[in-house]
Amino acid sequence: MSAKTAAESRDGVCFSLDAETRVKLERVGSANVANVLLGHGFRNIMMPGLKPLNGSQRQLVGPAYTLRFIPAREDIDSMGDYSRDDNLHRIAIEQCPSGAVLVVDAFGCLGGASMGDMMAARLVHRGVAGAVTDGGFRDIDAIAQTGLPCYQREAAPAATPIRMHPIALNEPIGCAGVAVYPGDVLVGDGDGVAVIPRELVTEVAEAALAAVEYEQFAAREIARGRSILGLFPATPESRVEYDEWVAAGRPEQH
Ligand SMILES: O=C([O-])CC(=O)C(=O)O
Numbered sequence: 001m002s003a004k005t006a007a008e009s010r011d012g013v014c015f016s017l018d019a020e021t022r023v024k025l026e027r028v029g030s031a032n033v034a035n036v037l038l039g040h041g042f043r044n045i046m047m048p049g050l051k052p053l054n055g056s057q058r059q060l061v062g063p064a065y066t067l068r069f070i071p072a073r074e075d076i077d078s079m080g081d082y083s084r085d086d087n088l089h090r091i092a093i094e095q096c097p098s099g100a101v102l103v104v105d106a107f108g109c110l111g112g113a114s115m116g117d118m119m120a121a122r123l124v125h126r127g128v129a130g131a132v133t134d135g136g137f138r139d140i141d142a143i144a145q146t147g148l149p150c151y152q153r154e155a156a157p158a159a160t161p162i163r164m165h166p167i168a169l170n171e172p173i174g175c176a177g178v179a180v181y182p183g184d185v186l187v188g189d190g191d192g193v194a195v196i197p198r199e200l201v202t203e204v205a206e207a208a209l210a211a212v213e214y215e216q217f218a219a220r221e222i223a224r225g226r227s228i229l230g231l232f233p234a235t236p237e238s239r240v241e242y243d244e245w246v247a248a249g250r251p252e253q254h
């Protein structure tokens with residue numbers, strides 16, 4: 001492992017994503033990713049109910065760094081505990097690697113915040129690619145101003161320790177009913193968030209981008225009045241047409 005890669009790894013998990021794959025995933029939809037993963041047999045990789053915090057936020061792409069909460073208990077959780085430097089919630093903000101996505105298992109809890117705008121600002125400064133929770137964030141207008149791509153169920157403004165206790169970093173979690181292993185790669189757009197098992201990311205990115213490029217051809221044909229039958233989904237014949245279109249330099253008009 002190179003020094004750079006080692007710097008990007010924690011607990012033996014690699015959080016780097018090669019630039020070529022990242023650029024491909026920035027160009028594809030979560031639905032394209034879901035289709036490709038369905039072809040590999042995966043049916044539970046989209047996080048239902050999670051919405052972008054800001055409709056104009058940029059595409060979310062990055063390997064998962066995980067934080068897991070359990071329900072708070074009055075004899076253990078307090079605002080005093082929250083302020084401690086060994087609080088795993090705050091450590092996650094300081095340790096989520098640059099380029100990674102902080103993925104929070106909040107057990108669906110909306111009674112406490114998974115993150116606020118000070119934390120989001122710190123993630124932005126540290127080069128983190130985004131944050132996802134199956135609960136909600138507080139200070140959401142201010143988080144939107146930071147530009148950090150974020151996904152949540154809905155706003156959860158109450159103080160975290162009222163309902164949530166951070167229990168583990170960088171372990172497998174469930175988020176919105178989807179398994180997330182540290183280093184799995186998330187892709188989020190307006191539809192929601194898809195999770196790509198780490199070992200498949202290169203081939204999924206390639207196949208999803210190929211689907212997007214075929215759809216550019218199909219969209220052009222549909223705009224010209226053509227039926228989707230025989231065009232979308234692709235047929236062997238329409239693929240020949242697509243290949244000819246690509247060979248011709250992808251012209252906008254016939
Ligand atoms: O104190 C918190 O729970 C988090 C918060 O509001 C912030 O990061 O702005």
Ligand SMILES: [Mg+2]
Nearest residue numbers: 116117118139
């Ligand atoms: Mg705040």
